[in-house]
Amino acid sequence: MTVIRPFEVVLLGPLWIATVYSLRRTLTKDPRSALLSGMVTLITLSITVGVPGIRRALETATGAEGVTTLLTHLFSLSAMTCLIAFIRHLTRGTVEGSVSGSRRSTVRTLSLPVVAAALSTAFFLSPRPDAEAHFLTQAPTTPIYAYWSVYLLYLGWGMSVSGRLCYRYRIQAPPGPLRTSLNFLCAATASGFLYVAHRAAFLVTGQRDFWPLSIGGMLATTQTLLALTLLLIVAGIAWPGLVDLGRARRRRRRLRRLRPLWEAIGQAVPEVVLPLPPELSGAPDVLLYRRIIEISDGILVLAPLCDGAVRAEARRRLASAGLTDARLDAAVEAVCLRSALDRKRSCTDVLPERETPLPAGSGSEPDDVGDGEEQGARLELVARSFVNPAVIRVATALQDVPTGTAGANAR
Known part of the structure; x- marks a missing residue:
């Protein structure tokens, strides 16, 4: 197996750039900035841990075969929770009432540890794949079915909540960077649903000779959908900031051009x-x-x-x-x-x-x-x-x- 796969080459550069840039915002008191930074960092860690070369090094160092798969999925579910919280902060007071929103937030905060515990339990009860095998392609057992059911159900629920909020608030948002950002996030949730549906379909039919694609084709499709989803999420959260940077750059350029005239008038x-x-x-x-x-x-x-x-x-x-x-x-x-x-x-x-x-x-x-x-x-x-x-x-x-x-x- 290679040290790094093509889809990771495409993803890791933009993700690490976005992570380094967003970490500066964690020092602010704005909870949205902290959630945004946390989500980008978790996504970047989930992809980085899954790189074959890094995965083998971590599993050799810890002596736990396949544990990086669990880490990748825990990072992914935590990033999804941050995304939902970020969108709720972004749309607070517009989409849903504050009382019902705070109750759902409490349930959401409690549900992630429960899901993480269930996922970890199912993982350690499952047969471990060797270093070159994918956890999804293991022989079906009850713990493996439980593991993927918990992971895909939580991910699908998160995509459902995020997509619904983005679509509802997108209709109310005026034309501009915010609406464009929400369009990207809506597309990301649609791509994420395809990712979840593809994995679920393989889990149900792949072990019964109904799956039309080979194992390699299934993994390539999964990686493509994952890369598309993550790039759309990064584009959605970065777009308003990029627009602001472009506007500030144009303002500074205009200030430089106005300066000689302003100085001459100011002296006179x-x-x-x-x-x-x-x-x-x-x-x-x-x-x-x-x-x-x-x-x-x-x-x-x-x-x-x-x-x-x-x-x-x-x-x-x-x-x-x-x-x-x-x-x-x-x-x-x-x-x-x-x-x-x-x-x-x-x-x-x-x-x-x-x-x-x-x-x-x-x-x-x-x-x-x-x-x-x-x-x-x-x-x-x-x-x-x-x-x-x-x-x-x-x-x-x-x-x-x-x-x-x-x-x-x-x-």
Whole structure:
């Protein structure tokens, strides 16, 4: 027998990565995080213990032939209990009442030790397979039938509860990462049912020459269904976190692109930049929200210095350079901001009342702020134009353009 089988090669990498990542969450006070981490760790241990090379080493060290089969199944049943508890925490207050849910939780807590004791008793009363044989293929005896009945009934019950909860809450969940996660978990429970049904069918018919597949075909099918079930479970529990990581990455990228524009406006109009509490400085959503507001407020303050003649000439030159639509609007706004910042640095008087239009979407009125994502995308485009060498050259060339009323007043 090989040291490691193909399906274990597919599973162990993602499972150990998920285990190491989830262990960081056990330090939190959120019970869902602890249950999630416990479930992933137990699943990983159940697969790791079943690897042929590790299994032989453990059985040689302990002197207990076939004991790794029992350990694998105990880890699996414990992981199923964690999955049920996790889904109940996730859907608490939506799917079932808290009183009945707490009673079922007590029964569930008591049932796992009872099932573990029954499984262990049946295992030690059963004939032990040698190191190269699978426990499922042993000659049928009453303890073996009892062992697999206890294991498959508990696993099937757990899949039933998990599938029912996932399906019921999936209907109520809004479109988004949570619904996608529940879709994965629903698919995992369906695959798990096939796994249980396949093993149960072999247990009932395989020893009576009714089973259409060979022993090797049966084991390959079992391993495929198990791998599919576990990968779907990992995908379901990891999906919301992956979506959050992707969103945070996009927020940080936008913050980096906004930084040059934010710093330039903050130096010219420092009153629009407010101190941020240290505990919020690492939250990209909060930081991006503040940057958008501060940049918009700075544009509002600088708007009186954004001369109409400069705007018109900048649009003409940038359009002749091939810019169109949103890129042209962002480049014109960037030129106007550079012009306004230059005049602000050379102006010591109070800023005049606004006599020229504000840049589009600058937030002069509450309704102008619009959707935060749309506003952030527009300002990101302006910020990228702000540091564009072509835009800087146009802004420099327009420093000597005759100004209109606003520019004259500013002087």
